[in-house]
Amino acid sequence: MMPAHETYDVIVIGAGAGGMTAAAVAAAEGLRVLVIEKTAFVGGTTAWSGGMVWIPANPKMKEAGLSDSITEAVRYLSNTVPEPANAGLRAAFLARGPEAVAWLEANTEVRLQPVTVYPDYYPERLGATSGGRVLEPVAFDGRRLGRALARLRPPLPEFMLFGGMMVNRLDIPHLRHVGKSLRSTLRAARLVSAYALQRLRSPRGTTLHLGNALAARLYASLLARPVEILFSADVEDLSMQGDRVAGVVIRHGARDRLIAARRGVVLATGGFSHDAVLRKRFFPSAAGLVSAANRAATGDGLRLAVTAGAALNTDATSPxxxxxxxxxxxxxxxxxxxxxxxxxxxxxxxxxxxxxxxxxxxxxxxxxxxxxxxxxxxxxxxxxxxxxxxxxxxxxxxxxxxxxxxxxxxxxxxxxxxxxxxxxxxxxxxxxxxxxxxxxxxxxxxxxxxxxxxxxxxxxxxxxxxxxxxxxxxxxxxxxxxxxxxxxxxxxxxxxxLGTAIGMRVDAQARVLREDGTPITGLYACGNDMGSIMNGNCPGPGIMLGPALTFGYIAGRHLAEGAAMASSGAKASV
Structure with missing residues (x-):
């Protein structure tokens, strides 16, 4: 099915966590949004993941009685991400990550809860915490998606039980103690019974956990607003008006079509984990070709951006x-x-x-x-x-x-x-x-x-x-x-x-930058299309999803603020 319109305010390429966040924010702010997804499913690698989101000093920590501060987070990152590269982006992440969590919970279906005991990966270093910086999605009832559940990328079968039952991290110890503990045995029995009832109406369990729950919550946020999603479509090129990105050229079936974007285009295609040429260029030879990322992550966003004059952020300790x-x-x-x-x-x-x-x-x-x-x-x-x-x-x-x-x-x-x-x-x-x-x-x-x-x-x-x-x-x-x-x-x-760390250079508003450091008007990036703000270092669990949600939020808000400014300017001129 082709898009209903020739022109949108915002076009988002890719329906992973970063892309869906940008789309949800822009739509909630009143913009007309089109999401273009090359596969038949939303969710990207997020839908396969543990769904952990690392955001220091987040509001959920305070609610749980856990202490943290931006100062302590800066101290920790200075000990785990020592390189000066991208320091400004890390500062933007720390400043706006808590804001993103609060906004998403107030305006979308996203619900997160703190993992109160989950230490940072280097707990012996100054500024580390023993838990709370890591957020996980609250379980989601897939039945709320209705028929659209079929469009949510299923979890990897190896992470499900009985052919379709998801379990969360707290269930696992109980499942290991079935027959040894009455409490664990009863809990396991309830889980299996609920799953059996769900399978009477659904091809898989509908109690969603982990990254599948996060992807489902973001998808539900799009479905709740007039966001169009075009599946199984490839973006062939970016449309330029002078030095501004003004839309995209898509191929859907046998047809090419130009779709305009009044405010901008957001690249969120998931990086280049499955592109052999880019892997050979950036990865060490010993890394080989094995990837645990979604196979659709083939560098589409990077190639599109480079044709528009974008610079790559190669300042990465690890690619x-x-x-x-x-x-x-x-x-x-x-x-x-x-x-x-x-x-x-x-x-x-x-x-x-x-x-x-x-x-x-x-x-x-x-x-x-x-x-x-x-x-x-x-x-x-x-x-x-x-x-x-x-x-x-x-x-x-x-x-x-x-x-x-x-x-x-x-x-x-x-x-x-x-x-x-x-x-x-x-x-x-x-x-x-x-x-x-x-x-x-x-x-x-x-x-x-x-x-x-x-x-x-x-x-x-x-x-x-x-x-x-x-x-x-x-x-x-x-x-x-x-x-x-x-x-x-x-x-x-x-x-x-699990995902690539080399991506496009962006500024603190998620705008893609040229080699001279100037932003390409109308072009944004988030998720793994954006260069790693941690320079390929991994200070804690959820180190990809935390920045993905934050910069997806930043992109959506900046696009909406730009639209509001344009509208105010037009009224003033009248």
Whole structure:
């Protein structure tokens, strides 16, 4: 279906978190908005994500009785993002992030709640907090979307139970204790019963959590206003009037069509995670081609902006936000990449080893730091293998990758070589191409300290962040346990990205800049199309979504303020 109009006030390209925020804000301020999405779904990578939003000194913290301040946030960022590049954008983020949260809650369907216990990734550094800077979306009833639920990108199937049931982070410990705790068993029973009722009317569960809930809330905000969304359409070019962006040329089916934008165009296409050419240009060779981002993130926004004279922000310590991922084939033949973020790496009884069979990193560090360790160890070597190694007790209690806890039948994972099994460490080493004596020595050295809950080599479990991701019920160290119960297992992991950090240079109003630092009139960017304000550093969970929502909000408000000024000027001239 083609757009209903030839002219809009605002055109947003991309329906991820940043783009939908910009659209929702502009529409709530009275502008006519068109959203153009290249796929058949809204949500982008956000719909697959944990939905965490990092915004220091946010109003929800105060409501929960947690203290924070911009001063403390500046102190923390100065210790985790030491580069001077983009300092002005970080200041804008800190100043306007809390404003964005308050505005969205007052004017849209977005509802966020503080995660009161979720430490910043470097809790030992000055200015860090133990929780509250991280916000998560409140669960959303998908039935409220009606038939439009079919347009919301489904979560990754590997993150659902029973073929379509979502669970939030607080449900997971209870599901692990089914049969061991009456409270946990009853909670699990209620979850499953509710899901069964939902499946009578819907092809999947309708209680939405995590990033799927955030995407749904933003989508509901668009549906509540006269925002048009054009699906399965490609933007071929930006339309220019002199040096001003005045609209877009779209291809929808076999037709090209020019659509004008009175106020401006917002680029929010999700970065370039799946563009091989741009990855080769900006990524280290050891990073390879594995990505956990939505496959539609192919650099469309960057290419459009460059043709209009935009400058790229390449001042990045890291060109992407990293996560270790394991690869597998689904039943339909599609390839999947499972991001190992919080479910297994920090749990007691698993270690990561390199191609030589030695540990190379503290496994309980943030997933971003974990992959930086992989890249350092690889020293530029392409396709260097890394493995997670555990025993039967760990696999049963915590799962590994997409293999969920308490999985009895693992044959299908073994058959596809996603998981490797052996009766002892020496044979496991032989199966994965590692010298048996080296891997055996690595396990023995780790086990020696693990018997007492220690990790002399890397200090695993030494910070509140690491312990938070471990198993609180495991004593004395929630992150450390021996690997002793046969059979033993290995799973190959790859350096992968969650999203790109290199993008367009923008100013504090989210306007795209030229090489000389002047803004391109009518062109804005947010999300991963915008260069990372953290320069590719990862100080906390939600470090992509926090700026995405904030600068989407900033773009929407600036567009609306520009429209209001134009209207006032026109009236004054009359």
């Amino acid at each position: 992407a936000y990293w996560v270790p991922a394991s690869l597998f084939r689904r039943a339909d033949g599609s390839r999947g990449a499972f991001p190992h973020m919080v479910t297994d790496l920090a749990k007691p009884g698993v270690i990561a080893v390199n191609a030589a069979g030695r540990r190379f990193v503290n496994e309980a560090l943030s997933y971003h730091e974990f992959v930086l360790g992989m890249l350092r160890d690889g020293q530029g070597e392409v396709d260097r293998p890394f493995y997670l190694v555990c025993d039967r007790a760990f696999l049963w209690a915590y799962g590994l990758g997409r293999i969920k806890p308490f999985t009895r039948k693992i044959r299908r994972y073994l058959a596809g070589s996603e998981l490797v099994e052996a009766p002892d460490i020496a044979q496991l080493a032989g199966k994965i191409g590692i010298k048996p004596s080296t891997l055996s020595a690595t396990i023995a050295a780790y086990n020696e300290g693990a018997k007492e809950g220690r990790d002399p080599e890397f200090g695993r479990g030494s910070t509140i962040y690491q312990r938070h991701l471990g198993d609180a019920a495991h004593k004395p160290n929630p992150c450390v346990a021996p690997i002793v119960r046969e059979p033993f297992f290995a799973m190959r992991i790859y350096p992968a990205d």
